[in-house]
Amino acid sequence: MSFSPTRNRFPSTKRRSLAGRLAPTLLATLFLAAIAGATTRTETASATGRIEGIVRYAPDPDRPWRFSRYYVKDARSGFLAETIVALEGPGLPTTQTDRQPQTVTVNQVDFQFVPETVAVRVGDNIRFTNSDESVHNVMTSDGPKPFNVNMAKDGEFVHHVGSAGGIQEPLRLGCVYHGGMRAWIFSFDHPWFQATSRDGRFSWDNVPAGRWTLRLIHPAGRLEWSQEVEVQAGGTNKLEIMLSPDNIKGTKR
Numbered sequence: 495m496s497f498s499p500t501r502n503r504f505p506s507t508k509r510r511s512l513a514g515r516l517a518p519t520l521l522a523t524l525f526l527a528a529i530a531g532a533t534t535r536t537e538t539a540s541a542t543g544r545i546e547g548i549v550r551y552a553p554d555p556d557r558p559w560r561f562s563r564y565y566v567k568d569a570r571s572g573f574l575a576e577t578i579v580a581l582e583g584p585g586l587p588t589t590q591t592d593r594q595p596q597t598v599t600v601n602q603v604d605f606q607f608v609p610e611t612v613a614v615r616v617g618d619n620i621r622f623t624n625s626d627e628s629v630h631n632v633m634t635s636d637g638p639k640p641f642n643v644n645m646a647k648d649g650e651f652v653h654h655v656g657s658a659g660g661i662q663e664p665l666r667l668g669c670v671y672h673g674g675m676r677a678w679i680f681s682f683d684h685p686w687f688q689a690t691s692r693d694g695r696f697s698w699d700n701v702p703a704g705r706w707t708l709r710l711i712h713p714a715g716r717l718e719w720s721q722e723v724e725v726q727a728g729g730t731n732k733l734e735i736m737l738s739p740d741n742i743k744g745t746k747r
Contacts, residue, residue, distance in 0.1 A: 543725040545581075546697035547733035549574045549690050549710065551717075557739040561715040573694035574737065576611040576714065578680050580661045580687035581698075581723075583706040588684045597621050597652075600677060602630045602645060607667060607677035611713060613689045614681055616658045622651045631670045636663070642670070658683040661709050678713040703727040710735060717741045 550572035553562060565575045595617045601608045603625040612620065622632045624645040632651060633642035637659065643651045658681045659665065669675040680687070688696040703725050710719040719741050723731055 541703050541727045542700045543703055543727060544697070544699050544730040545686075545701050545708070545723065545725065545733070546730065547579070547695070547735060549577045549579065549694040549696070549735045549737065552736055552738045554739050559715065559739055559742065565712070565715060567692055571694075572736075573690075573692060574712065574717075575690055575692045575694065576609070577690040577694070577710055577712045577717070578611065578613055578661055578664075578678075578687065579690065579696045579708065579710050580613075580680075580682060581684070581701070581706045582661070582709055583704070585704070586684055586686070586706060587702060593617075595619060599623060600679075601625055602632070602669070602675070605672055605675060607675055609689075610677045611689055612677070612679050613687050614655055614679065615685065616655055616681055616683050618655050618681075620653045620655065620679060622653070624649045629671065630675070632667055633670055634665045634667050636665045655679070655681045657681065661687070661711050664713060666713075676714075701725045708733070710737075712737075716743045718743050 551559070551562065551566050551574045552572060553559065553566075553569070562569075565577075566572060567575065593615070596614070597619040598612055598614055599621045600612060601623045605626065605628070614620065622643075622645065624630050624647055627647055629647070630645040630649075631643065632645055634640055638657055641651075641653060645651060660682060661680060665679040665681075667677040667679065680689075686698050686701060688698070690696055705722060705724050708721050708723045711717070717737050719735060719737060721735075723733070725731060
């Protein structure tokens with residue numbers, strides 16, 4: 495029994511020696527893994543590009559477009575407002591999974607929906623209001639949950655957007671009391687879409703590198719256009735989209 499302490503010390507010494515040899519190796523492995531992870535994140539972040547563009551309308555005197563006076567505020571520039579532009583294509587990823595839902599207000603004023611064309615993400619809300627003295631209505635037969643709601647002055651109705659119709663399947667809105675009132679709600683499951691403002695411009699950052707279809711629809715004026723674009727990592731695609739009566743579709747949306 496007198497030798498037991500001696501026998502127990504040697505294994506303990508060996509364990510400490512082994513741990514001492516493994517510690518630097520373990521630290522080096524963790525360090526290299528951290529570098530690899532950071533490199534992967536950097537490569538992922540850099541594997542995106544930018545798209546920026548402008549939408550114009552070129553009039554044809556022989557084929558007048560009656561909506562031009564509403565959506566082209568400057569005939570010289572031809573900037574086209576309220577045009578929906580969006581990317582499409584297999585494999586186009588969704589992002590911002592932790593994004594907080596937003597609420598977009600569509601007012602009824604002077605017997606019009608304002609704005610008339612809206613684009614949102616799935617999960618967002620549309621808040622309809624009525625600023626007119628007259629009773630209005632907001633209704634649609636499109637989508638999985640059609641609705642038909644009367645709107646008194648200062649009334650309010652909130653619609654939750656629960657599914658994506660994309661650029662081809664908007665919710666078409668109307669008022670049962672006033673046939674001239676109309677609007678469109680486009681919904682997407684990704685962030686690469688936009689409604690052009692008065693200057694006809696649109697832009698997206700962090701677009702995944704690859705080949706995508708850029709599609710355009712002006713629902714009120716029945717204009718459609720599409721083109722394939724290739725996004726290079728770290729690059730910028732600058733586009734000028736010129737529309738004309740040739741882009742007017744016969745099917746009313």
